[in-house]
Amino acid sequence: MNDFEKRMADVSSGGLHAFDIEIIQVNVGLRCNQACVHCHLDSSPRRTEMMAWPTMELILETARSVGCRMVDLTGGSPEINPHFRRFVEALRKKDHAVQVRTNLTVLLEPGMETMPEFLRDHKVQIVASMPCYLEENVRAQRGEGVYEKSIAAIRRLNALGYGSDAGLALNLVYNPGGPFLPPEQVGLETDYRRELGERFGITFSKLLTITNMPIGRFQTALRRQGQDQKYVQLLKEAFNPQTISGLMCRHQLSIGWDGTLYDCDFNLALGLSVNHGAPDHLRRFDRSGLLTRRIVTGEHCFGCTAGCGSSCGGALA
Numbered sequence: 001m002n003d004f005e006k007r008m009a010d011v012s013s014g015g016l017h018a019f020d021i022e023i024i025q026v027n028v029g030l031r032c033n034q035a036c037v038h039c040h041l042d043s044s045p046r047r048t049e050m051m052a053w054p055t056m057e058l059i060l061e062t063a064r065s066v067g068c069r070m071v072d073l074t075g076g077s078p079e080i081n082p083h084f085r086r087f088v089e090a091l092r093k094k095d096h097a098v099q100v101r102t103n104l105t106v107l108l109e110p111g112m113e114t115m116p117e118f119l120r121d122h123k124v125q126i127v128a129s130m131p132c133y134l135e136e137n138v139r140a141q142r143g144e145g146v147y148e149k150s151i152a153a154i155r156r157l158n159a160l161g162y163g164s165d166a167g168l169a170l171n172l173v174y175n176p177g178g179p180f181l182p183p184e185q186v187g188l189e190t191d192y193r194r195e196l197g198e199r200f201g202i203t204f205s206k207l208l209t210i211t212n213m214p215i216g217r218f219q220t221a222l223r224r225q226g227q228d229q230k231y232v233q234l235l236k237e238a239f240n241p242q243t244i245s246g247l248m249c250r251h252q253l254s255i256g257w258d259g260t261l262y263d264c265d266f267n268l269a270l271g272l273s274v275n276h277g278a279p280d281h282l283r284r285f286d287r288s289g290l291l292t293r294r295i296v297t298g299e300h301c302f303g304c305t306a307g308c309g310s311s312c313g314g315a316l317a
């Protein structure tokens with residue numbers, strides 16, 4: 001039993017179990033036009049892993065059989081997948097709500113000139129990385145020039161109605177610039193609205209705060225600084241039982257680029273597929289075997305239960 005399961009045992013017995021599959025999160029590939037220092041997936045322009053069309057076809061069938069509320073597309077940079085538009089069109093044709101997690105800068109890359117209009121026309125909801133409203137913090141985390149490009153991309157999305165029109169959600173994502181927990185989400189959202197509004201006239205729907213997970217490139221950076229154990233200790237000490245009912249693994253299923261099933265994108269990054277007897281690949285998908293599956297956990301799970309909690313949908317408590 002790992003430390004997380006021991007801590008969970010104080011709150012509920014029998015391990016952590018899924019509750020439903022409201023969201024299917026699809027990681028369509030690990031390639032990204034950026035290489036951020038906090039990336040839990042080690043994504044970069046050098047990665048070649050990419051979801052193929054036959055896997056997407058299987059997902060179309062799976063999404064229908066599950067009856068999920070939303071299909072959430074992530075990466076890497078999901079827009080880079082050559083089948084991205086075809087996949088979105090097929091999902092929307094079957095009336096699935098679709099959300100894409102964009103890093104914003106990709107929208108300014110060659111070949112992406114019409115992507116914002118494509119997303120709008122298909123009513124795709126957008127979750128966009130914007131780790132701070134201050135340029136120096138974004139530069140430190142995501143690289144030179146990323147802040148300016150992100151602002152330009154948000155303004156372009158705003159001009160199309162994203163962040164203001166019904167059905168065109170534009171949610172921004174904050175994550176800390178170092179080994180500390182995010183500030184309280186509602187208060188930070190007010191700061192973002194004021195700063196981005198006054199400086200650039202930007203509007204957005206919601207701010208989501210996400211805790212950095214002690215895995216991937218962020219963990220490597222922490223180790224280099226001798227901060228890795230201290231950070232994990234911080235997460236453990238901030239364990240908040242009120243976050244447990246909302247943990248994203250309890251309400252969603254992640255699918256990797258090769259069709260492997262995971263409890264969440266963090267487990268995907270660690271190569272920890274669904275287990276405890278549940279089917280671990282799309283080809284063996286079985287709704288009843290996955291709906292209340294026991295979740296595979298590890299020390300990194302303390303990143304989801306610390307403080308106000310963290311998920312792909314922001315704070316939990």
Ligand code: SF4
Pocket residue numbers: 032033034035036038039040041042043044075076077103129
């Ligand atoms: S954090 Fe997002 S934008 Fe940055 S390298 Fe990873 S996938 Fe790409």
Ligand code: SF4
Pocket residue numbers: 247248249250263264265266267295296297298300301302304
């Ligand atoms: S890391 Fe994944 S499996 Fe662990 S608590 Fe968070 S969402 Fe659940």
